Every structure is written in C-alpha cells, then in structure tokens.
Amino acid sequence: MAFIKLNDLEVEVEDGTNIVEAARQHGIEVPHYCYHPGLSRPANCRMCLVEPYVFFPPAGAIVPDRQLATGCTTTVRTAPPDRKLDGKYDFIVQTDSPRVKKAREDILEFLLVHHPLDCPVCDQAGECDLQDFSHRHGHDKSRYLEVKNVPPKKDLGPDVLLYSTRCIVCTRCIRFCEEVSGSGELGLINRGSHDEIDIPRSHDGTPIQVLDNKLAGNVVDICPVGALISKDFLFKSRPWFLEKADSVCTGCSVGCNITVEYKPDGVYRLKPRFHGDINQYWMCDDGRLGYHYVNSDDRLQLPLKRVDDELTPTHWADALTVITENLSEVAAEDIVVIGSAQGTNEDNYVLQQFAHDVLQTTQLGLFGQLPGEAHKFPQFTIEADKNPNTAGARTILGSANGDHVVLEGDALWEKVSGAKVVYLVSGAPERPLEAAEKAALESVDFLIVQDILPSEVTELADVVLPGTTFAEKDGTFTNSTGWVQRIRKAIDPPGEARADWEITQQLAKQLGGEINYHFAGEIALAIAENVPGYGDATHQKIGDAGIKLT
C-alpha cells in the first residue's frame, strides 16, 4: 500500500493504482474521457491532468512539478524509504489546484469548439460526460467564432450509428474493438482536426466491413459523448426518465451483470454492470438486444385452456380446477414435472417441492433454450448454453429433498412419451421444438405448460399458465462458473401473469399441498437450508456482488 497525499486527504491506495482511480476511491472526481478502466490508456484527451509534487533539490523543497501529468497514466507506487516526500508520503498530488482547474477549462473549451451543442436532440443528454464536465469544470461561454467542422453521420453496423460531429476522438471505441472484441473494425481516418472514426470503406464509400461483432453494442456504452448511438434506443426515451434495476442477463450461462432500465410500460434497454470475475464492463449484443420479448404485445396475459381443440382464455380459478380434475386420478409414476433453466432457483425449488411433496413423483426433467454458438473473444466469452440458470436448476431440482436424477435431452423425451400428465415450465422465448420433442409432447394425455409467450410448446398444451420474465420477478440465477446472483423485479407482469413459483404454489394449494411462501427471499432461505452447497445463497448474503459456490 502506498501512502499518498491527495489534495488535503492522507490516504492509502494500492500500488499500481492510477490517480483517477485513487481519487475515485476517495470520492474525488478527476474528469476524463479517453481513460476507461477496462481499456489501455493513450492519455489523448488530456482531461485528467493533475498536479504532482516533486522534490526540487535547488530549492530544497517539495514543489509542484513543472508539467501537469495525466492522472490516468500516473500510477502510485511505494517509494523507497529515502525517497519519501516530506518523510512519509509516497506521492503528493493535487487534483483541484488553480493550475489543474485552468487546464481542465482549456481542454473543455477545445473539446467544444467543433461540437454542435445539439443536446436537445442528442440521445446521450443526461448521461453525457461532455455535458456533465462542462457544467462542472468548463467555461460559461464559447470564444469560438470560426466555422465548425461538420463531418457526416455514419451507419457503422446493425445497431450502431455514429454522429461524427459530436465525437471527441477519445478512441475508446477503437481500443475496445482492438483489445476486447479483437475484431478491429474501427479506425481513424483523416488527420488532425478532420479525424473521424470509421469502418473500412472502399473508395466510393461502401463499407467493406461493418461493425457487427457480437460485442459491438459496448462501444455505445463506453462512448463518453453522444457520438455512438444505439439504433435500438435511438429517440426512445430520455435517460433521466428511466428507472434502473440491477439484474443478470438471461442470454446465456455466463451471467453478465446488467442494469435493466425501464419505465412502467416496459423495458427500454439493458446495460452491462461491472463484475470483476464474470463480465468486467461488458455484455454481448445477443443479451443486450434480446429483451424485446418482455415488451411483446403477444405476451400471455391470461391462463388458457383447450376447448374444442382451441386454446381459449379463461381465469385462474378455472384453469386450476381443470388441472386438478385431470391430475386427481393419475398415478405418480405417470406424471413428469419439467423445470426450466430459464427460471430462477426459487421457481425451481418450489417446483421441486411441489413434485416431491404434493405429486410425489420423482420424475423430474429440465427444459430450456436449445444450445447455440459459443464465442470466444480476447477478453470476453459467450457460452453455448443459452440459459441463465442451467447449473442452478439442475442442482436444485436434483438435490433438494434427496437425490433425484434430473432428466435431460433424449432420456427426458423418452420418459415424456410414456407419461400421462406433464407439467412443463418453459419460460424460454421463441423456443422451437425438435421433431422428437414434438412427438413426445403430442403423445401426452394432458400437458400443462407454463410459459411467457405463445410458442410451439404452448400450441400442444391442454392448459397454458402465464408466467413471468426475468424483468418481472425477484430471484437468483446460478451461472456456469458457480456464481449465484440476484435478479430484481423491474416492471409488473402483463395482465394476470404471475411469478412462476407463485403459480406452482397456487397449484400445490389447490391439490392440498402445504407450500406457503410470501416472497422470493423466503424461498432462498429454504434453499440455503436444504440444498447442499447453497448454504450462503440467501438474498441478504448474495447482495449486489453475488457469491461463488464452493
């Protein structure tokens, strides 16, 4: 640990920390644009200038260094005992001296000379570093009278637009494509004040390569100004109208930490949230743009039952009655209960309890999205398993209340084809059915499906119960590397849809079972008590950072 003097504070920071981070740790803002903790540091924006102090032998005193230093590239190290400043400090730095403030003002003035100042129509307004820092550190008026550069607006790829006029050429996006995605689609063209970000183009301007890698959306997040804009979010909402809920991405089993940004009428966008051991600062576009099903107009809002070979909306009491009637005379070994890898640990725990205590069947299965493609980037991984909670669902269905074999794949469908009643919790949007799966499900006498959207699975069902998506419920997911993390409810479920565990619990009550939870955290306590390895997995202990199963 290095002992440094940061303005008037005497603080300890770890060796190798740069000044921007050291200051952030102690609540001091050092404004910066080009520096991003997940990328290399070119120190080209010159915004994070700070004033280091050095010992100046002729004067025999500690004085401000002649040149200001960039806070992002200046790192703190423990000095040898004879090199300590003032006998005790490893480093002395001022982040708010008059010189530093003047330098910031000047840099901001330069950053704004060619800026169009179109905040009223800019998507970034409200979360824009240029706006914020200008407000906090900048001049109140412009001295620029000359003609502004007006570089063209560009379409970089399927989801990314570039408003070149707003760009401050911090090169974060270029470095991201070089270092994290490794695809290198972006580069600088022209020189000097005509610098522009661009993709490779032939002479007539047609793109040779577009920004379509699986991580492309991150460049929009890291753009400190409104230059890179997501087409998906363009003109949808002002960021200050959006509420935020910390959650976990359901796109694959990596379990990227995300923030769900929403308004009462639906989810507006997903943004990655930092987790040092899982996703760093990033998320993939499959996850980022894969939330649209949550807002879909087709969402199941009422229970459906099959009347004259057609699914007809009904009400909960009726749907549950139909199920009870059909279940009452079936032997336990003819019932298969299938949990979902898209569901939370809590959903699956209640489902498991329902199967074990109420139906007394040991025939449990696991259903979820079909495997997709895995992608490996220099600093990021996308898993082939497209379910967020395969590991958790498998453990909880299998090991709570004794060891069960959780059937998956062919073994499951074999069992299903011989069963009379199947209770299938899906929750996987747009899940296509393979021929074997379809044949197996068609052979079932009475199929109960709990799902969020009409799909090939619901078409075969006798009763459909409307469940909820990740944005509409609380719970926990266990990712492929054993991290248990929380998702939080953002919006209300549509119509009369309910959390999956609530539906299962209601069904259990209807059948005379005694499952009685009031909220997801209560189920997590039961999981912690009963599932081996999940001893610490209560919501309180998981918190924001998650816990890793040992």
Place this chain on the structure above:
Amino acid sequence: MAEEKRILYEHLDVPDINTFDVFRQYDGYTRFEKAIAEYQPEDIAKMVMDSGLKGRGGAGFSTGLKWSFVPKDIKPCYLCCNADESEPGTFSNRYVLEKNPHLLIEGILICCYAMGIETTYVYIRGEFTLGKKMLDAAIKEAYEKGYLGKDVRGTGLNIDIYTHPGAGAYICGEETGLIESLEGKRGQPRNKPPFPAVEGVFGKPTVVQNVETLCNLPFIVGNGVEWYTQMGPTYADTRSDPPTPDPNTGTKLYCISGDVNEPGVYELELGLTSTELIEVAGGLRGEEVKAVIPGGSSAPILTHYELDTRLDFTSLTLAKSMLGSGGIIVMNETRNIVDCLLNIMKFYAHESCGQCTPCRWGTPWVRDIVQRIADGNGRKSTITRPKFGVAENGRWGDTGETEEIYEDLDLLESVANNIANVDTMTWNTICVFGIAVSWPAVSYMRKFRPEFEAAIREGKLVTLSVAEATVPPEENYAYQQRFVPKEFADL
C-alpha cells in the same frame, strides 16, 4: 568575416563521393576502423559524452547523456536514424543523404559499435526519393565491401541497416511518432515516459539520432575529443555551484534561406551571430533585416534588436528561442509578419496528428484567427483598458496609460498559450508539437504587435517599416532573457 568551417560537408562536392571507392580515398571508414581497432565500445561512448555533442535534430539534448540512459542488459537494442527532415526551412540532411551517404553509414557503424547495436533503421522522409536511392545504393556497396552484414570486417560485429520511407507527415520526425510509424502504425507520438532509450522500437531500448548527429561521430573518433571541443563555445551553467560546463561544441549545418543573396547550407562553428551568418550567406537581400527565424519555423522569431544573439543551443534557449534544426530564415523589410505567421500556422494546422485534444482543435483555431486578421476581419473593441508594462518605478505593472483592446490578439495569445504555455514552458499536449505551434504564434504577435494591430485597424494587411513594426525590447517581456551566457573559459 566569419569563415565556413567544413567538416561534415568537407568532401560533399567531390565528384562520385557517394561511391565507396571515392569515399575511401578521403579517409572513408578509417575512423570506424580506428574505433574498432583502438577503442572499446565504452571508450567511444565516453568520447561522445566528453565531446559535448548535442543532438542536432532540434531538442539539442546531449547525445552522450542519451546513450547513457540505454539499459545495457536488454537486447536487442535498436538504432533509429531520423532522416525525416521536414521542419520548414531545414534542408541540410538531404544533402548528406544525396551526396555523401557513406558518411552517414560510417556514423551509424560507430554508434552501433559503441552501443552494441545490431539493427539500424533509417527513417527517411518520403519525399527524399533521391536521398533514399543514394543511401540504398551506398548500403548495398557497404554490404558488398563487408562493412555491413554478418561479421563486419572480421570483427565479429553484425550490423544491418534498413531504410524505411515515411509517408509524408511532419509529426513522424518526432522520435516517438517516428517509432510508431516505423512499426507500421499511425504516426502519432507516444506518451513519455517511457522514453525511447528505455522502450522504443518494438518495445526495446532504442537510440534515436538525427543524421547530422551521427555524421559528427566519425570526426569525433577520428580527430579526438580535444580537437572537437575547440570548436564552438562552452558556457558556464551558473545555476549550480560550482558552475558546470555547458558545451555547444562542434559545427552546425545552418540552412540559411529567405532574404539573403546566397541561400543554402553553410557549415559553421556554433556560436556565431545572425549578422555574421547573413554575411556568410552573401549578405542581406533588401534594405534591412526585419526578423530572423533561428531554428526552423517552430522557433520563436528574433527581431533586429536581437541580431547579436549567438546562434547556439544555450544562447538561443536563454533568449527564449531555440536553435532547433538550424533552419534560419531571414526576412527583410518587405515581409509582412502577419502573413508569415499565417503561412506557418497553415502548415501546423495541416500537420497536427490529431491525437490529443489541445493540438487537434487548437491549431486550426489559431490558424483561423490569424486568417481572420490577415483577411481584415480582426476584431477590435471600442473600449480601452489600463496598459501594463514597465511602470515608473521600473517594475512590471500598471503604467498609468490606457491601451486599446484588440480582442483577436488577446484571443490568439490565449488560445496558443492554452495549447502550450510559452511563458512557463509547459504544455498540455502529448508531444512538443504544441509548443511548436504556440511559440511562433505568441512570439510573432508579441514582438511585431504593431503590424497585427495595423492589420486589424486598417482591415487589410499593412507592412510597416522595421522600426514601426517591432516592439522594442524594453517594452516587452517577450524578449526577457533569463541570463546572459558566460563562456566557461572566462570564469
């Protein structure tokens, strides 16, 4: 009258000196042979240190000191020869490349021997097609004669030289910009530290030297340190006690252009004044000297009051200017300083690499302000303000007079100083390009303010007489010298 002292250029005009055989007749490669026969590598490095040779590329940094920063235990180590001579007003290296390329190769060989370097890259300005052709031919010849390649002259040294043409960017003459360009990247300077001596080409220690610096090495080795140090003044750095010697030894290739009768490259001892130099170059063309740019277009200008300033590294630094690359541009009374500044600012605005914020958007801004003044659209306020200057008590302060406010001149000075502050010599940019922009902008404006004011007042370019156009030194702190250099021998 001062005489030319030809050392580097001694045999420049000999026919076919670019061929190995002719070069050999004029002591070619004997200095290198002497070096490997008589000296250890450390001895060479010590000789260079003792000779006081300062880098001729622009910064004037001691070559011996630079070599001493190179870690001895990290190999490979590279030598990078900077032949990207692109400072406006400078044209001395190209003659060496075109006429006497073997001299450069010999310098490279001595440097490689001293530093234990096996690979040298010569980064040649892209426009020097003839220079590159001649150097390539000379390198080929040197390979054939066994002075390059594996086991040079049976000494066990392996030395290779590769030439690399630039693509036409001024900033690639900056040592780290050059290294980036050499590595095949965009020519944008790196953040320092680490300096190239520690982490340069391909992340390895690299010695970056100008052509002229390397060409000095054969003569230092051949004729000895004592012979070399007799040329040029050695000043005393009185900031330390006892004073330390501040050598400005050797000769310099002064590229004299502008309003002189015989412009060209003149090799002279360091320490001559502008007046002497103009004499050497055939005298002034025109009536009187209005201004002299002492070290390429980025150097602060000297007025006719400063013609007796000695043109060497130390004296010019203390006169708040620089020797730079030795590109001396003389201007007579017909030249308009606003127009000159506009020309220079157009160049810098075009050549800014655009990597860091102040330079990327500050340089075109400065250009646009000067353009506006030159077009006659400069702004002048209708109100006045108290004038600051040397007050009655002899100190800097309120003089009791009022002055008119020329808003655009204030803006020009402020914007230029925000890129790099010429008074404190600090810059917010990554490299020294920033100061290369603000130095001329501020110095021209401060020293020739009447001409700028006239352009704004009259709404067009007005060329004033020399006396009218120049601000006298006692009225302007732009002239203030920190102290007058004293020769070490006089102490």
